[in-house]
Amino acid sequence: MGLRLRLSRQTLDILEALLARPSQWHYGYAISRQTSIPSGTLYPVLMRLDKSGWLETRWEETPTPGRPPRHLYRLTGNGREWAREELRAARQREFWKPAVSEA
C-alpha cells in the first residue's frame, strides 16, 4: 500500500488493540483507554494508518441523542495481515512486548 510507516511502540500498541477484535469497529477513546495513549499521540497515528490504507473509518450512523456522531476505526483486510506481520517482527526483535492480547 501507500506510505512506509515509522512503527513506534505506541503504533504497535494501537495495532495490537485494533487486532484484539479485528472485525469490530473501535472508538478513539476506547483505544486510548486500552493502550493508555493520550489523544495527542493516538490521533496522529490513526491518521497515518488511514493515509497508508491500513485503516478504515466511518461515522456512527445512529449517535446517542444530543451528542455528535462518533468516529469508528478498524483495520482493513490487508491492514490486519500487515499488522500481524509487524507485531511478530517487533516481538522477535524484542523491541516490543504485547500489552493487551498476550498479557
Added chain:
Amino acid sequence: MSPSQPFPRRLAHSALKLALRFWPEESLEWGQALAAELDEIEKPLVVLTWAFGGLMLFTRASVAHLWSWLKLPAGARLSTTSLPLGTTPPILPKRSRLFTAMVLIVTAAVLVLPQSREAISTVRESWTGYQASSSDLRTLEKLAARAEKQKDARTLAFVALNLPDRERAIILADRAVALDPTLAWIYASRVDSRNFSQLTKERVARLLTSDPNNAFAQLIAVQSVYVPRYTALLSRHTPTDRETEAAVTGDPDWAARMVLAFRAPRYDSYFDRNWRLTQEVWNHEPSFSAPLIVGSLWIHSFPDILSIKTYSNRLMRSAQEASSAGDAQRAQSLIFQVDAFGRLMTDQGERDFERLYGLHLSEQATKALQDLYLRTGDSKQAVTAANRLQQIETQSNTLVHSFRDAKPSLTRALERKAFLVQFSAVFAVLLALATVFGLLALELRRERSSKRFPRLGQAICLAVDWAPIALLASFIALLWAFQPFANILRSARSVESASAAWHTMHFQGLFLLSNILDPLFDPMTAYNFWLSFLCALVALALFLIARGFLRHKQA
C-alpha cells in the same frame, strides 16, 4: 453543552470548538472525531487532557497546513477539490511561497545588520540634503535631558549648537555656560543674522571674559550691536554704502572694539572647537545620524567682514592722508595694522575663506606699502614689498587650487559609488513596492479579474517570481557600494580638525551622495526627462492604435 456542566468539561468543549473553527480543511474530520469523544469521558481531569491532546493535534495540523501552503506558489489555494471541467486554472508564479519567504527573510536579516541600518539611514537622509529629521530632533532632546540630569556641560553645548529651536537652544546654551564658563564660545558659534538679538550684553560679556585675546570674539561683540540695527535697515530698503557704514560704525564703542580686534594676538573662529565637541559627543553616541554630524560642520559664525572692511578702509584712508601730509612713518604704522590683521587671519583662520580674506587684506596693505616706499624713494623696501606681493599671490593660488587638485581621482571613484548607491536604493524601493503589491494582488485576487486581465496577471507573477531576489541583490549592491562612505564616516571620528575633515574629503563623500541627485532636480534635466517621458507615451499610444487597427483589419 449546558452551563450546569462542570467547569473543566465546559473549558474543554470551548477550546476544541474554537480550534475546530480554524481547523485546516484537510484534517477537519479528525478534529471532529476527537471532539466527539469528549462526551464519553467521565473524569474531569481526563476530559482536560483529552482536549489538550486535541489542541496539540490542531497545532500539528495547522503547521502541516502552513507548510503545504508555503510549498505552493503565491496565489495558489490548498483545495481538495479539483477545478470544474473547462475551467482554466489561474496564472500562478513559478516559485513557491516558501522560496519567496526565505528570500525575504534573508533580505530582512541583511537589513537589520548595523552596517545596513547606517547605509539606509544615510541614503534616506541624503535624499533630503541631510536635513535633520524629527527623529534627529528627538535624539537631541533625549541628549539634552540626560545631559541636564548629569550636569554634562559639553553635551548641553552640543545640543544648544544643533537644535533648530532658537529659544530652547539659547536656554540650553546658558545652562552649559553656567556649568562651564569656558564654553561661552558657543554663543559666538550659534549666532547668525536671524538671532543676533539673542546675543545680549551679558552673553557678550561672558564670551569676552572667557576669551579676551581673541579677535573673533571682539568682532562678534561688534556685530551684536550693529547687526539688529542693520537688519532692520535692510528690511526697509537696500541701504547705500554710506548708510551701511553709518549703521556699522554707529556704536560709540565700535572704533574701540575694532582697535582691540586688530591688536588681538589670536584669531579663533571656533570651527575646530565645534568639531571637537561634535566628535566627543558622537564617540559617546555611535548611533548618531549623518545629518547631525554633517550639520555640525555648518554651524559656525562668519567673521564680521563688514566691520573688518570698514575699519581697514578707514585705516588705509588715514594712511593715505598721513602720506599726503608727509608723515610716512604714521602712514606705514597704519598700513602695518591692516597687514598684521591680514596675517593673523591667514595664519590662524580655520576656514579657506578666512585665510583668503586675510591674504586679501595683506595684499591691499602691501600694495599701499609698495606705493609709499616708491614715493619716499625707499627702493629696497619697495622690492621687499613686491616680493611679498608675489608670495601672497602664490599663497592665494595654492589655497584656491588645493581644493580642486585634491578632487579628481578620488572624487570620480566616489561619484561612481555614489551613483550606484543611489541607483540601488531607488531600485530597492521600487522592488519592495513590486513585491508587496504583487503578493497582495495574488493572495487577494478574484478569479474573474485574473481572467479579464491575463497580461496583468503574468506581469504580477513575474514580479513575485523575480522582485524579491532582485530586492536582495540590490540591497547587497547598496551595501557594497556604500562601503567607502561607511569608511568615511568611521574615519571622520578621528580627524583632528574641521578643516581637515573638509580637505581630506571625509565629508565630501557624504555630500557627493546627496549631490549626485542634483541633476535630477535641475530644471533643464527635469524638462528633458518629462519631454522624453511624453514622447515615449505618444509613441506607445501610436503603437497601440496601429496594432488595434491592424488586428481589426485582419479580423
